[in-house]
Structure formats: structure tokens, C-alpha cells
Amino acid sequence: MVSINKLKNNKNKIKLGLYIMIIFIIVVILSFIIYYRNNILPVSINNPKDISLEIPVGSSPNKIAAILKEKGLIRNELIFKIALKKNNDEDKLKAGYFTLNTGMSLKEIIAEISKGGENKNVQIFTIPEGYELRHISEKLSDEGLVDKDEFLKLTSDKKYFEDKFSFLKELNEGQSLEGFLFPSTYEVYTNSNEKQIIEKMLLQFERIYKKDIKENMNKMDLSLNEIVTLASIIEREAKRDDERELISAVFLNRLKIDKPLESCATVQYALGERKEVLDSKDTEIQSEYNTYIHTGLPPAPIATPGKKSLVAAVNPADVDYLYFRTKEDGTGAHTFTRTYEEHLNADPNK
Structure with missing residues (x-):
């Protein structure tokens, strides 16, 4: 028979273990908070320097973080990406030529890049919600960005892009890209071709799909094609x-x-x-x-x-x-x- 003292000792050991674990977790959290706050500060407050750089069109948050770290404008790439996600700024960053300063905080750098930089080689276009492929092709053609016939040909069948975008494999054989060119404002180089412009729009759809749609699909008895079809009718x-x-x-x-x-x-x-x-x-x-x-x-x-x-x-x-x-x-x-x-x-x- 186990003695009462032994039971008490076991309970005390468990309590002590829990206390130690809680203290450890608190220490880890506090350490990360301190680490985060230190890494969002300017790189050089006392001796700030202007630094010029280019963020190419289509740059991902990872790519932008790497550029900023290489230029000595941020302390930590991971903290930069966490700050972006924390404030939902991932899709706000724009391409262009920038002059930033090592005396700028992480928040100031993100705000500046979100405004967009100078780039005479970049053209901006906007596709409104509810547009059909024919409307998109006409708009881009009128703005001198695409050859309408080539654009319609490339968007007539998912096969031209499904090797690069896995979600397209879920669609029906021979299905067009109707509904999958995400409506938004885009920046592209003036010499971009039809394929590059289409890929940029598909990439934005993929981001929204992974972030806001994919997880919720589990509770729906509908395929991706059916969900986007329903969404297009709602639109x-x-x-x-x-x-x-x-x-x-x-x-x-x-x-x-x-x-x-x-x-x-x-x-x-x-x-x-x-x-x-x-x-x-x-x-x-x-x-x-x-x-x-x-x-x-x-x-x-x-x-x-x-x-x-x-x-x-x-x-x-x-x-x-x-x-x-x-x-x-x-x-x-x-x-x-x-x-x-x-x-x-x-x-x-x-």
C-alpha cells in the first residue's frame, strides 16, 4: 500500500513541474516580446543613412525581406515577415525604386513601401469585381497591355498554367480561367507579356484561396470550381x-x-x-x-x-x-x- 507521504510527495513534484513549465513558458514569451521589440527598431538611429533600392514587380514578402536585410535596413527578416502578417500588410507592399533610411523603424519602412516607389517602367491597372474574361481582355487591350486575341487564347484553357498553379488541377479538363483571375489593382512592367500578367492575377487568387478559402472548404460539400462558381453568382x-x-x-x-x-x-x-x-x-x-x-x-x-x-x-x-x-x-x-x-x-x- 502506497503511503500518504509518498502520495503527497508525488503531488508536490507534479505541482513543482507545472510551476516550472509555466515559468518557462512565461520566460519564453517575455523573451520573444523583448526580441521582437528590439528587432522592429531602426538599424541606426544615431548615424542614419539614405539607401536606394529596387523592389522588382512580383516580389514576395520573403524576397522583399531579403532585399531589405541585404541593404542593412532591417535587423531581422523573420521579424519583418511577422510584422507584415500581424498587421495584414502582406498584400500592400508595392514594387518600385525607393530611398529608405537606416533611421526608419520597421513600421515606417512598411508604410513607405506600401505607398509604392518610383518606376517609369511600371504600369498600373485595375480589374473590378464581377468582370468576365471578355471584359478583362477588352480593358487590358484598351490600356495597351495585352493583345486581346492572345490573352483570350491563354485564358481559354487551364492547361497553359496548371503546371505552375496546383489549384487549377482541381478544375475540369479544358476549363477556362473564367472566375480565377483575381480582381485587384496590379503593377506590371510595361514590357510584360500576356502570360506574365495572367500569372500575376492567378498568383493573387492563389493567395486569397490559401488564406481565406481552403480551410473553410472542409465544411462545404462543394469542389473549388463549384465554390468559385457560387461566389461569382453572389458577386x-x-x-x-x-x-x-x-x-x-x-x-x-x-x-x-x-x-x-x-x-x-x-x-x-x-x-x-x-x-x-x-x-x-x-x-x-x-x-x-x-x-x-x-x-x-x-x-x-x-x-x-x-x-x-x-x-x-x-x-x-x-x-x-x-x-x-x-x-x-x-x-x-x-x-x-x-x-x-x-x-x-x-x-x-x-
Whole structure:
């Protein structure tokens, strides 16, 4: 039989071990905090020097950290990357020629690079949310950045880029890049070719996908293609950010009961034009993109969704709505209802 004293000794040893572990953890945390604070300070406060450098277009945070460390502008590459992630500044850094100073703190350096540097060889373009490939090709062609036919050829089939972007392997054979050229503002060299511009946009989609979509896909019974397709419909239907998750829920609820989505946006895509008002003939068009006559999602995205629509697609609101209609108050808001009768009787002005 184990003596009481022995049991007490064992308990005391366990307590002592826990205390030591807690103290160790506290020491480690405090040490890291001190280390972090020291490494975000300027490299040289007493004898600051101006340093010129170039951050090439397409540079990753890792590449930028290496450049800054090589130039003697930051103390530690890892701390620089942690600071970026901590403040969500990873996607804000811009290319160009900069003159920075060794007397600048890490925060000041990040803020300066986020403004963008001088570079006469760089051209900036913006792709809005909800654009289709045809719109993107026209815009880039008008701005003198691409040959429209070459751009459309390269985006017509994922095969041209799937060796470099693994997420494209999840799409259907022969599928185009519709929906996967992420809408954003980009900087490219003026002599960039179509392939380089497309890769830059795919890279931005990949970043958003890995950061905000991939983990949440586990709770969805949908493939990547289906999620982006749903997000593209949300993008085209939603006019307000506060309704994206509600619209996502409506379409997902319809999918669950095998009810046609009846999205006007999909019909517009099938028509090849964005008519303000659809008539009954339009909703009868024979197309696999017509969600009035076909159940389920269309075979592929109908436009390029932004981050908010992508996030809404994998984070639907917890509601049982099956219908929504536009309010006639000029706000772009919708009225959401559960039954067809409620939908028909919904006051468009409330």
C-alpha cells in the first residue's frame, strides 16, 4: 500500500513541474516580446543613412525581406515577415525604386513601401469585381497591355498554367480561367507579356484561396470550381457587402433541395449581355448556364468574384431563406423570404 507521504510527495513534484513549465513558458514569451521589440527598431538611429533600392514587380514578402536585410535596413527578416502578417500588410507592399533610411523603424519602412516607389517602367491597372474574361481582355487591350486575341487564347484553357498553379488541377479538363483571375489593382512592367500578367492575377487568387478559402472548404460539400462558381453568382447578384452571406445562404439552401437557383446573372452570362430587365423569353434560353431551366450550379464561374464574395460562398448566413428580391428604394438592398407566397407578397419598398 502506497503511503500518504509518498502520495503527497508525488503531488508536490507534479505541482513543482507545472510551476516550472509555466515559468518557462512565461520566460519564453517575455523573451520573444523583448526580441521582437528590439528587432522592429531602426538599424541606426544615431548615424542614419539614405539607401536606394529596387523592389522588382512580383516580389514576395520573403524576397522583399531579403532585399531589405541585404541593404542593412532591417535587423531581422523573420521579424519583418511577422510584422507584415500581424498587421495584414502582406498584400500592400508595392514594387518600385525607393530611398529608405537606416533611421526608419520597421513600421515606417512598411508604410513607405506600401505607398509604392518610383518606376517609369511600371504600369498600373485595375480589374473590378464581377468582370468576365471578355471584359478583362477588352480593358487590358484598351490600356495597351495585352493583345486581346492572345490573352483570350491563354485564358481559354487551364492547361497553359496548371503546371505552375496546383489549384487549377482541381478544375475540369479544358476549363477556362473564367472566375480565377483575381480582381485587384496590379503593377506590371510595361514590357510584360500576356502570360506574365495572367500569372500575376492567378498568383493573387492563389493567395486569397490559401488564406481565406481552403480551410473553410472542409465544411462545404462543394469542389473549388463549384465554390468559385457560387461566389461569382453572389458577386453579380449582391450590391451590398452586408447581404453577401445571406445571398450565399439562399443559393445553398436551394441546392440542398434541388431547386433551380433562378439567378438572373447566370442568364445574362448565357445571353452574352447584361440586360437590366430579363423577359420570359430570356429565361428560357437553352444554355447550361441558365439556372431557370437547370438545377444545380452552372458548369463554371460566370465572372470574377472578389474576396468578400469568395468568403461568403464558404461562410453562408445561418438562415432558411429561399428567395430574395430587389427593394425599390435605390439602396441596392434585397428583401429575403422563406416561401414563394412571402416572396410574391413582399413589399419592394420595405
